[in-house]
Amino acid sequence: xxxxxxxEARPYHHGDLRRALIEAGRRLLEVEGGAGISLRAVAREAxxxxxxxxxxxxxxxxxxxxxxFEGWDQLGNQMREALSNTGSERDHxxxxxxxxxxxxxxxxxxxxxxxxxxxxxxxxxEKLRDEGAYQLTRDTLVEAGVDPNDETGLELAAxxxxxxxxxxxxxxxFKEFEPLRVQLGGEEAFLRSIFSQLDIFRPGRKVAVA
Amino acid sequence: xxxxxxxEARPYHHGDLRRALIEAGRRLLEVEGGAGISLRAVAREAxxxxxxxxxxxxxxxxxxxxxxFEGWDQLGNQMREALSNTGSERDHxxxxxxxxxxxxxxxxxxxxxxxxxxxxxxxxxEKLRDEGAYQLTRDTLVEAGVDPNDETGLELAAxxxxxxxxxxxxxxxFKEFEPLRVQLGGEEAFLRSIFSQLDIFRPGRKVAVA
DNA sequence: GTATGATCTGATCGTTGTCAAGATTGGCTT
DNA sequence: AAGCCAATCTTGACAACGATCAGATCATAC
Numbered sequence: 001x002x003x004x005x006x007x008e009a010r011p012y013h014h015g016d017l018r019r020a021l022i023e024a025g026r027r028l029l030e031v032e033g034g035a036g037i038s039l040r041a042v043a044r045e046a047x048x049x050x051x052x053x054x055x056x057x058x059x060x061x062x063x064x065x066x067x068x069f070e071g072w073d074q075l076g077n078q079m080r081e082a083l084s085n086t087g088s089e090r091d092h093x094x095x096x097x098x099x100x101x102x103x104x105x106x107x108x109x110x111x112x113x114x115x116x117x118x119x120x121x122x123x124x125x126e127k128l129r130d131e132g133a134y135q136l137t138r139d140t141l142v143e144a145g146v147d148p149n150d151e152t153g154l155e156l157a158a159x160x161x162x163x164x165x166x167x168x169x170x171x172x173x174f175k176e177f178e179p180l181r182v183q184l185g186g187e188e189a190f191l192r193s194i195f196s197q198l199d200i201f202r203p204g205r206k207v208a209v210a
Numbered sequence: 211x212x213x214x215x216x217x218e219a220r221p222y223h224h225g226d227l228r229r230a231l232i233e234a235g236r237r238l239l240e241v242e243g244g245a246g247i248s249l250r251a252v253a254r255e256a257x258x259x260x261x262x263x264x265x266x267x268x269x270x271x272x273x274x275x276x277x278x279f280e281g282w283d284q285l286g287n288q289m290r291e292a293l294s295n296t297g298s299e300r301d302h303x304x305x306x307x308x309x310x311x312x313x314x315x316x317x318x319x320x321x322x323x324x325x326x327x328x329x330x331x332x333x334x335x336e337k338l339r340d341e342g343a344y345q346l347t348r349d350t351l352v353e354a355g356v357d358p359n360d361e362t363g364l365e366l367a368a369x370x371x372x373x374x375x376x377x378x379x380x381x382x383x384f385k386e387f388e389p390l391r392v393q394l395g396g397e398e399a400f401l402r403s404i405f406s407q408l409d410i411f412r413p414g415r416k417v418a419v420a
Numbered sequence: 421g422t423a424t425g426a427t428c429t430g431a432t433c434g435t436t437g438t439c440a441a442g443a444t445t446g447g448c449t450t
Numbered sequence: 451a452a453g454c455c456a457a458t459c460t461t462g463a464c465a466a467c468g469a470t471c472a473g474a475t476c477a478t479a480c
Contacts, residue, residue, distance in 0.1 A: 014459080038436060049460050051439080056458095060437065115380070124384045155390055159381070160407035167377025170325070171369070174334045180365055197370035199409030227427080248467060259429050261470080266427095270468065 018056040018066075020046045025067050026110065034109035039063065061120070068117035071110045072125045075103045076132030083136065092140045094195050097165045100133065101191055104169035111169065137161050164198055228266040228276075230256045235277050236320065244319035249273065271330070278327040281320045282335045285313045286342030293346065302350045307375045308401050310343065314379035315397075321379065347371050374408055 014020065024045035028037050039060045040050045057063045082099035083092060104111040118125050128134050137158050142148045146157050168191065181190045234255035238247050249270045250260045267273045292309035293302060314321040328335050338344050347368050352358045356367050378401065391400045 017458085039438090040436065050437090051461080052459055054438075118384070119380065122383060122385055124386045129386065152390065152393060155387075156403055157407050159387060159390075160378075160404045163377035163381045163404060164374050164408060165377065166381055167373035167375065168370075170329065171373045171376055173332060174328070175332055176334045176339070177369060180362065180369075183362060193366055194370045194373060197367050198374060249469090250467065260468090261430080262428055264469075 014048060014052075017046065017048065017052065021053055021056060021063065022066050022070065025063060026070065029067065029109040029113065030107065034112050037109070061117075064113050065117050067110065068114040068125065069127055071107070071114045072127035072132055075100065075114075076127060076136070078103050079133045079136055083140070093137075093144055093161065094192055096133070096137060096140060097161070097168070097195050098188060098191050100165040101169045101172065102188075104166075105173060105187075115166070134158060134162070164195070168194055227256065227258065227262065231263055231266060231273065232276050232280060235273060236280065239277065239319040239323065240317065244322050247319075271327075274323050275327050277320065278324040278335065279337055281317070281324045282337035282342055285310065285324075286337060286346070288313050289343045289346055293350070303347075303354055303371065304402055304405050306343070306347060306350060307371070307378070307405050308398060310375040311379040311382065311401055312398075314376075315383060325376070344368060344372070374405070378404055 021042055025037060025042045028041060028045055032041075039053055042063065043050050043053050046052075053063060057066070079096055079099045082095055086092065086095045114125065124134075125132075138154055141154060141157050141161070146154055148154065172191065172194065177190070181187060184190045184193050231252055235247060235252045238251060238255055242251075249263055252273065253260050253263050256262075263273060267276070289306055289309045292305055296302065296305045324335065334344075335342075348364060351364060351367050351371070356364055358364065382401065382404065387400070391397060394400045394403050
């Protein structure tokens with residue numbers, strides 16, 4: 001939150017650069033957007049030379065990984081908070097989905113970094129899977145009636161929820177949907193409507209996972 | 211499909227460069243992946259100087275736009291084909307979704323370019339909306355029982371389907387899901403299972419669009 | 421057959437990711 | 451307390467990139 005330490009008498013060895021770089025990166029992502037993030041720009045923003053980051057990150061991609069990690073952490077917290085701020089009206093899943101999409105839409109550049117990192121690793125972000133939103137989703141699914149002993153079914157449902165949330169997060173901002181958005185009474189109502197529509201893929205009933 | 215025309219006697223004024231650049235770009239996207247696509251590399255692949263493309267595209271982004279355009283076109287065709295190759299088993303929507311995801315997974319770099327371009331324009335790709343998969347989806351939705359006179363509901367449903375398909379396309383490749391994929395009997399079965407799960411967001415019944 | 425305008429090249433600029441070599445410094449050993 | 455070591459930071463460099471511009475080259479309209 002506080003400004004950088006550029007103007008102050010630069011300490012010879014910058015107390016904790018790694019952290020400063022991460023926060024500089026986050027600032028740049030929020031302000032400049034995803035395009036304006038170069039390793040050099042991050043170093044510049046943190047007040048160090050262009051080569052300094054290489055003592056804390058092997059790659060540019062490793063810096064991005066760190067930014068992504070923080071992003072998933074923050075997202076998890078926001079979803080947890082959203083869940084605890086809601087009454088027990090039984091549509092907890094929608095609450096989670098709305099929180100997810102809301103984060104993605106309010107921090108588009110950071111969210112893009114998160115997704116790109118995951119995809120380049122071909123791996124689900126640990127912060128999501130282990131302690132974050134994924135567990136939250138599974139719990140909520142069980143609470144919503146999914147058999148907790150049917151691990152396959154539970155995993156499948158969680159994947160589906162995540163896929164849907166991500167899809168909505170990335171597609172819902174297009175200008176073409178603006179009329180729909182206002183007609184439905186704003187972004188949140190729009191999101192809820194979309195999520196409510198997501199039964200359309202179901203040709204039969206509750207699928208047996210065979 | 212055929213190789214480049216580097217080795218031949220270079221025509222002084224390259225017959226139709228614009229087209230050659232697009233196809234060179236497509237080749238690079240397929241082979242090198244999304245990272246290895248630079249304007250200079252495309253020019254190199256097409257056998258022209260690094261400045262040549264600027265007579266046909268204002269920007270690098272304009273070249274990517276053209277690539278994205280072709281991608282959406284190709285995707286539309288594949289979905290149409292998938293639909294016509296299927297019996298009338300009434301799960302046409304799932305067929306469409308599977309075709310969509312299949313394209314995205316078999317051409318990941320191109321698909322990424324498509325999505326990035328759309329997002330940077332904050333606009334739905336015209337090839338999708340006007341003559342492509344979107345209309346196809348709407349038709350299939352009507353066929354599946356959505357009231358064709360309820361424009362709002364129809365649009366909402368189509369958005370939801372697209373969101374879900376995109377989400378699945380981008381999330382379904384993670385290694386964590388490999389056991390699930392084999393357990394369910396391969397990629398297609400996995401996809402169908404996920405799509406079948408997508409009723410979980412529905413807390414009530416068929417949503418009234420107010 | 422020549423002028424015009426479109427197309428292509430070469431050279432160049434500013435920026436980026438990355439690396440190697442040298443400067444600086446906090447902390448451990450004795 | 452002195453001195454050394456390894457971690458940290460800077461300087462300088464390199465290749466590759468996007469972009470621009472002056473000039474060469476060609477197809478074509480007149």
